[in-house]
Amino acid sequence: MKPPTAAAEDYLKTIYAHTEWQAEPITPKALATRLGIAPSSVTEMVKKLAADGLISHVPYGPLTLTPAGRLQATAVVRRHRLIETWLVRELGYTWDEVHDEAEVLEHAISDRLLEAIDTHLGHPTADPHGDLIPAADGSTTPVPAVVLAEAAPGHSGTVLRVSDRDPAILRALADAGIVPGSLLHVVDAATVRLPAGGLHPLAPDAAGAIWLTS
Template sequence: MKPTTPAAEDYLKTIYAHTEWQPAPITPRVLATRLGIAPSSVTEMVKKLAADGFIAHVPYGPLTLTAAGRMRATAVVRRHRLIETWLVRELGYTWDEVHDEAEVLEHAISDRLLEAIDAHLGHPAADPHGDPIPAADGSSVRVPAVLLADAAPGHAGTVLRVSDRDPGILRALADAGIGPGSRLDVVDAHSVRLPDGELHPLAPDAAGAIWLTR
């Protein structure tokens, strides 16, 4: 298949990420916002990606990945998440500060290095945020999860995943010692109870970033 540039990989990755935890297809507007670029720039790149068979797009409609596009996207996601895992496990990064570094490295490492890191880490199944790491063939395992914002008051569960979209939320949760693996009792959308019995208030959007076991 066609080669992909770093810029194109970012588009595919962002489209993929949008539908990974929610089903609605992404629009050009939202994609532009996520990438921090002008909508017209998206139009241009979309034309190329559609011509190369990576996305399906009818004019003025939403964007969806083709099978080929999904393959490329999961490959980039795999890189990103393995790099994050490696930075945290081997080089003293905390899980709230790895994103930007991985963002760059995901376009720079060779397949050879990627697989060496994967082997070195013992083929981890999830990254430090709890996001599943796709296998080299693009497949990935999904554990049933509930968004904290959607959980019934009284729901008790373990943190499976914390979205890395908002660095501020990540920082706040890291400071509070809350991360993948933490046990939580849901009080409501604004606070949770920790195992030590302490009531912990949540930042406004935090409930929309934390996923719990069912």
């Protein structure tokens, strides 16, 4: 099988990422929204990916990765997240700046350079946002987590992951000291207590972007 195109890799990566932190599979409509493209374009690519044995799909039904598709998806996810980690640790980028750069570089760097970056960084297991970096064989070790917006009042947990979809949210949370590794106490869906003891309000989008240990 020939390697997937950059566009196909983006599809596979998005399908994979959709179910990393929740179990509901992605629909073609949701995939089109996530990728910012027309549903008709998604339909054509879905047919190609299914024909190549990379996804399983029935008309109007959700999309799931086959074992071969998952392996391809984790390979590009691994490249993306190692690049993000490298940009933050070594080149002075902040966590709200790295996504778009990694989107370009993930399709360009060689496997040799990727593994050199991995070795240089000490084989990190998570990127700056807390998303897991798959091993070379595609494996990860998930940790039970709960979205802060859905956590019960009184719940205390360590921030495992912050969604990187909205750079403005990342900047605001960083200013408040809310990053992976921070310990938070949930007062309610809109308020947390920080490690220093102060209360910090959260907009609904921010509360829905934070995952805590369960």
